Amino acid sequence: MGKRGKKPAGALRALDIKPAERVQPPKGMSARDRKLFQAIVAGLPADHFLPQDVPMLRDYCQAAGRSQDAQTxxxxxxxxxxxxxxxxxxxxxxAIRTAAAGVMAQLAVKLRICPSARGAGGSRPRVGDAPRVLSTPGRRMFGDESQED
Incomplete structure (x- = not known):
């Protein structure tokens, strides 16, 4: 076990926090799909997308392209x-346009790029954010009627 009590001033160190970098479109995307990818990323906070979101965002942009081609x-x-x-x-x-629209709808929710998926705050919850308060019916459903709105 470590020592108890207050740490000496020299033992504390500052965290090196770097600003979030925006994800970049992967190689192999068409110019049209790449432009949409960049527009979506630029339209949301820099830390909204994580590197693991890139394949889904690529698929969303490609589905949007298929939808446009089918509409044409x-x-x-x-x-x-x-x-x-x-x-x-x-x-x-x-049928191609309908399928592409379905893919886009599913991915928009997963990527939190549609307003309903982003919630009231507009993006994913951050560490330290206050928990969302349930409405009165929600409190009743989960057995917590003692709190007031």
Missing amino acids: AIIKLGLLIPGAKGSLKANPAI
């Missing part, structure tokens, strides 16, 4: 296109 095809060709036997069928770009 829908505008150009229309919602219905001629099938093999001449009958009309739904443009396959509709």
Whole structure:
């Protein structure tokens, strides 16, 4: 066991805190996807994304690109296109756009880039932040009715 009591002044040291660095787009992204990646990162606090978020953010940007490409095809060709036997069928770009929108919606929540996922504070909770207070129904649900709003 270590010594008890107050530490001598020389034993304390200052922490070297560096400002957070923004994540960078990975290699191999198209120029359009890279531009979106950089815009999303620049639009949030520097420490919002961690290095492990980069693959998901890349996938989000690529899904956004697929969605734009599919929308362009829908505008150009229309919602219905001629099938093999001449009958009309739904443009396959509709399914591509729908799938891309689903991927974007899921990743937006995981990456906390949609307002509902960021919560009231606008970003992930920080160390030392006060805990969020539950509403009255939440307090009743979890058995803590004694606290007041």
